[in-house]
C-alpha cells in the first residue's frame with residue numbers, strides 16, 4: 010500500500026465511525042410534523058384548531074365570528090359528555106335527546122372524529138364558557 014492509500018483508508022475509517030448512527034438514533038425527538046407542532050400541547054388548544062380545520066363556523070358562531078344565525082357555541086350549558094356525544098354523532102344524539110333540540114331533526118353533519126378529538130373540542134368549548142362566565146362576573150360587580 011502506498012502512503013496516500015493509507016491516509017485515504019484512515020479517512021474512510023474516521024468518517025465511517027463519525028457518521029454511524031449512535032445509540033438512540035431513529036428515536037429522534039426532533040421529528041415532529043409541522044401539523045402536530047401547530048396543534049400545541051393542551052387538548053383545548055387542539056380543539057380550537059379543529060374547529061377551524063373542520064369549518065364548524067360555517068354554521069356556528071363563536072367569539073363573534075362565523076355564521077351569524079348559527080347555533081352559538083360560546084356559552085353552551087351542556088355537560089362535557091353531552092358535547093362529546095353530539096360532536097361524535099350528531100344524528101344519533103339528536104334522536105336520543107329530542108327535547109334538547111326542540112324536537113327538530115338533526116342538521117349537523119357527522120365528521121368521523123375520534124373520541125379524543127371530540128373531547129378536545131368539548132374542552133375548548135367548556136374553557137370558553139368559563140371565560141365568558143368569569144368576564145360576566147367582573148362586569149356585574
Ligand code: HEC
Pocket residue numbers: 059060063064065066067068069080082085086087092095096099100103109110114115116117118120130
Ligand atoms: C351544516 C351546519 C353545521 C356544521 C358544519 C356544524 N354544525 Fe354543529 N350544529 C348544527 C346544528 C343545526 C345544531 C343543532 C342540533 C343538530 O342539528 O345537530 C348543531 C349542534 C351542535 C352542538 C350541540 C349544541 C347544543 O347545545 O347541544 C355542538 C357542540 C356543535 N354543533 C359543534 C359543532 C362542531 C364542533 C362542528 C365542527 C366539527 C360543527 N358543530 C359543525 C349545525 C352545524
